[in-house]
Amino acid sequence: MTPRTGVVGLNYWGPNLVRNFDGLAELAWLCDLDDAHLQPLAARFPHARATNDFAEMLADETLDAVVIATPVPTHYALAKQALEAGKHVFVEKPPAMRAVEIDELVQLADDGNRVLMPGHLLLYHPAVLKLKELVASGELGDVLCVYGNRVNLGIVRSNENALWSLGVHDLSVILYLLDEDPDFATAQGSWSIHEGVEDVVFCFLRFPSGKIAHMHLSWLDPHKMRKMTVVGREKMAVFDDMEPERKVTVYEKRADSSGAIASGDIHIPKVATTEPLRLECEYFLELIDGKHDRAKVAQDGARVVRALEMLTNSLSG
């Protein structure tokens, strides 16, 4: 059965989800508070019903799934309403702003046997899957540290800081690669555009295994960087999303316990070019179809929110 799906939040990101779900599922509803965002989509997808009222969409008993692409502060309340209405939920990242909220959503999904999938797009990126393969297979040796650089000029946001807007992506990848919760997480940042909204943030995380991670997040930077580096004892790997073809590079570089340095070949493994958003949407539909581990997907989302809360507390502390 093709799930009947409704998308809420149709401004910048929502239309990308609409485009994908229209092909993969049955696009049944479109919802936005603002007619200026709703009507153009309603005209493009006339087979979907259009509304400004989320509750009207949820009241449709034939609707199976809800896709939420509204601003972050609304995610928890809308996801909760949708789960309580018995719908499967895909919610853009991060799915909630506080650990207690995500724990409640995870419980609701579990109680109702519904999918709760946070939209951590990079986890469906073939290059990130390749990094995971390199880590999990032991090819890199023990991982010592991971760091991400997500910087460029803009988009300057006024309702979420660089940590919430940019950092969630890198954080989801770091936690996925290391498969551990940090026992220490600290962030420092500054704002220069919108009062109290940090446009530059540096984060440091330490894990029980001793691994460490760092994130540099900024929308006030001369470079455009979308990079994740994994340093292992045997080899090092870099995922550079600005590279059109060489998404992942593996360096045979290491230092042994005496401090001797070894530098060997550099490999460029083949990475599929499939659009990550397409893969992410397909994964949501497969979860609804009973494939994969529903509980794990929801729990992984909770792990990101918990770490984000630690970083946020330290940033504002």
Ligand SMILES: NC(=O)c1ccc[n+]([C@@H]2O[C@H](COP(=O)([O-])OP(=O)(O)OC[C@H]3O[C@@H](n4cnc5c(N)ncnc54)[C@H](O)[C@@H]3O)[C@@H](O)[C@H]2O)c1
């Ligand atoms: N995965 C990614 O790479 C990626 C990229 C960009 C944005 N996002 C995420 O997508 C989400 C949306 O981002 P955006 O930049 O499109 O936001 P936006 O503010 O431009 O648009 C949000 C839309 O939601 C609507 N809306 C708000 N509350 C609503 C409600 N209660 N009912 C119905 N409509 C409501 C607004 O009217 C607006 O049209 C955010 O969570 C953001 O983090 C993800």
